[in-house]
Amino acid sequence: GPRRPPARSPRAPKSLPGVERGPGCARGLGTALSPVLSGACSQGSRAEAEAMEKELLEDYRFGRQQLIEIWGHACAVAVTKAFPLPSLPRRQPTLLVACGPAQNGAIGLVCARHLRSFDYEPTIFYPKRSPDPLHRDFTTQCEKMDIPFLSYLPTEVQLINDAYNAVVDAVLGAEGTEGTAGTEPCAAILATLRLVRIPIVSLDVPSGWAAGPGGSGDISPDVLVSLAAPKEVARRFQGRRHFLAGRFVPEELQRKFGISPREYPGSDCVVAL
Numbered sequence: 001g002p003r004r005p006p007a008r009s010p011r012a013p014k015s016l017p018g019v020e021r022g023p024g025c026a027r028g029l030g031t032a033l034s035p036v037l038s039g040a041c042s043q044g045s046r047a048e049a050e051a052m053e054k055e056l057l058e059d060y061r062f063g064r065q066q067l068i069e070i071w072g073h074a075c076a077v078a079v080t081k082a083f084p085l086p087s088l089p090r091r092q093p094t095l096l097v098a099c100g101p102a103q104n105g106a107i108g109l110v111c112a113r114h115l116r117s118f119d120y121e122p123t124i125f126y127p128k129r130s131p132d133p134l135h136r137d138f139t140t141q142c143e144k145m146d147i148p149f150l151s152y153l154p155t156e157v158q159l160i161n162d163a164y165n166a167v168v169d170a171v172l173g174a175e176g177t178e179g180t181a182g183t184e185p186c187a188a189i190l191a192t193l194r195l196v197r198i199p200i201v202s203l204d205v206p207s208g209w210a211a212g213p214g215g216s217g218d219i220s221p222d223v224l225v226s227l228a229a230p231k232e233v234a235r236r237f238q239g240r241r242h243f244l245a246g247r248f249v250p251e252e253l254q255r256k257f258g259i260s261p262r263e264y265p266g267s268d269c270v271v272a273l
Contacts, residue, residue: 051257052253055253056253068106068110070245070269071107071203071204071227072106072107072108072109072110072111072113072114072138073110073111073114073269074227074247075168075203076110076111076112076113076115077114077245077270078201078223078225078241078243078245078270079095079111079115079201080115080118081241081243081270081272082201082222082223082240082241083166083199085119088165089165090164090165093119093120093121093165094121094123094163094164095115095120095121095122095123095164095165095166095167095168096122096125096150096160096163096164096166096167096168097112097122097123097124097170098125098153098167098169098170098189098193099112099125099170100128100186100189100207101128101129102130102172103173104172104173104203104204105126105130105135105170105171106130106132106134106138107170107203107227108126108168108170108203109126109135109141109142110138112142112147112168113138113141113142113145116142116145122147123147123148123164124142124147124150125149125150125153125189126139128185153188153189153192157195157197160198161196165199166198166199166200166201166222167196167199167201168201169193169200169201169203169206169219169221170203171186171189171193171207172186173202173203173204173205173207189207190207190208190219194218199222199223199240200219200221200223201222201223201224201225202219202221202223202225203225204225204226204227205234206219206224206237209233210233220239222239223239223240223242223243224237224239224243225243225244225270226242226243226245226246226273228259229244229246230242230244241272242273243272244262244273245269245270246259246262247264247268247269248269
């Protein structure tokens, strides 16, 4: 008969304190769901990116849950390309996924679920849970897959370095332009990300980096996954790998908004830039 896949332990690394499952994580009110394509595209303004999002939702009849699902799956695929299972330095394929309270955090939740199905062992830190029903659904899906949640992020950064192979930064993304980078819990997460020595994968925009021509930031991701189109700050990205997750964007919209066409390999949903 078919060969059974190796059993996966659902437990998070024992060396890291504060792991829990289920709905017991500290909850808080998040911000309203922001536009899926929010941020300044490298080819145009934030207004153009929001206009593209509006057309996807209204004219092309994409749903918000559908778009976030597409983003999260593509981000997980990018992680598998940047960090293939055989290449991981630790025996367990552990990853920490840090999720913010708004849209970028929802993408992180979906990313974690797909990483789990790709045989990685993600642990989620999601300290300020959004009341948005879509976000609650994504959280429940992760809980049902027995993905562990951290109740707090250790201040001893070495614990994180020792427990995980990489960190997925799904804290702010382009939403950092709203000034939330200096508020809790985002500020504490960013303070920790500045100190970790394991690689960071940032989704769309590195958290804390301002979107726009003068944007920069002091976390240094190893990998960046741009959604739909690279944002202006991607020009300053100095990491190892940069992926674009925009294959689903209809060609007509790509032409209308000046997105440079990319040759995606095979059936891949991401392309290396």
